[in-house]
Amino acid sequence: MTKNVDLDVLIVGAGFAGLRALHTFREQGFRVRVLEASDEIGGVWNYNRYPGARCDVESFDYSYRFSEALEQEWRWTERYATQPEILTYINHVADRFDLRKDIDLSTRVRRAAYDKVTCRWTIETEDGSRFTAARFVIAVGQLSEPKATTYPDQETFEGRIIYSARWPREPVDFSGKRVAIIGTGSSGVQMTPIIAAQATHLTVFQRTANYSIPAANAPVTEEEDRAVKADYRARREAARNSPSGLGFKPDPRSAAEVDPDEREAAFEAAWNRLGFGFALTFKDILLNQEANDIASAFVQRKIAEQIEDPGLRDKLVPRGFAFGTRRPSVDGGYFKTFNRPNVSLVDISETPIERFTTNGIRTSDQDLPFDIVIYATGFDVFTGSILKIDITGREGQTLKAAWAGGPASHLGIAVDGFPNLFFIGGPGSPSLLSNVLLSSEEQIDWLAELFDVARRDGIMEVEATPDAVRTWVAHVNERAQQTLYMTTPSYYVGAEMPGKPRVFMPYSGGVRGYRRILENTASNGYEGFDLR
């Protein structure tokens, strides 16, 4: 049955960000609804059910901060939570705060158009329902639109093909199977050891060797749980005031200046305990080539030590780009898995995949038989899921046209020409360069205040000015230029998709710096926005 609903705030996406936004805006007394394409809530944690999927931010930090009661009652079992545990948490939150009654599942937003006379958005869904809303909030995530990777003759393959980001709900049985994994980013790296332990044979197809740090996972003990909960506010504040939202601050010295023995000890300690946070052992690992060279060499050595076969070692050790400039993985024994007799590697930079056959894959130099082929080839990052919606602004221009040269926004939140449209975790915000849940909550709190002010002052339209957008894009670029990120093609710059504009998309100025900018913007009367 199609619907016709009028709202104060319409949110797209029932992942972490959309659910938090629903709760907060509803508490403020707004009429809010969330539209979600899937038949379940949870966003990436709903879709990415592949074996081994888990978070690489510590559970105590990758969790909502808005409710102290929730913080106290929830018991994380592991330092880095698994996908099922996170999905259980999200569902618990939805029930605990009675969110489901304001979520429409299985409801894909197709188009949205702004009406400059009524100052409202009309949002249409695939089933023909129409929603009108004063504020339109897009919370669709950065890693939501999987790349539709295919190879020639794929339709002739008689085995099973699975995309990691659309993993089936029922468990996949790998026993007795010959399995291929294409892609060695975080998804491929996480699933490799687990599938290798079950399958008859596993072949990993690698195009680019990536850096990976051990996850250093462990159960959360009763003592640790009590200690964190006794002082949770301090932990949250530490996270908010750290560069990445991970809670710890780098050693303020340059890696290049520290005495080599001391540096080695610091790297060793970080390697064994910090997971992804290894990149923050010293302040300048992602800023200074000399410091990065030292860190990269350490990681390369650590990776090499795990691989017995010299030929494999040569292929698996990443080279030619600075550690951290492509998103490093965090692994549970990835490299050691290649020491198993039932695991092999195909370096497709040397012997490319040519096509599927009826019973497997043909590379430039061999035919390999498979029962199951898994694509872990990643996403159209940052913009893929946003631009899937046909969004038309005030003067009839589309967001796709406005972003033809790459996404441009003020603060990663709003775009000139598109009043009353707001992004959470959008391009131009810290998002994937931070604890994304924390930075999303910062944005939601800030938007809540803006919505309050607008209601109090009878503001119909909130729109970023073109000048503010130009200035923010320049600032995002300036900050990126101060880092090493620009030295490597990566999804941070749109290199993951052929033909995508090459612009640096996340904000690299850190979570704390970004929050200060948000606070200053508000205290200066929402500088950079027209409120009318």
Ligand code: N01
């Ligand atoms: O995707 P990716 P992902 N043929 O883009 C290769 C988060 N995450 O799903 O590098 C063959 O990183 C591609 O090769 P190349 C995290 O932010 C977090 O793994 O383009 N191969 C690469 O090896 C992460 O960064 C966790 O040369 C192809 C791989 O596929 C992000 O999600 C877990 C190909 C894609 O790697 C994305 O991770 C999982 C092709 N046509 C994900 N196209 C945690 O640990 C691409 N590749 C929390």
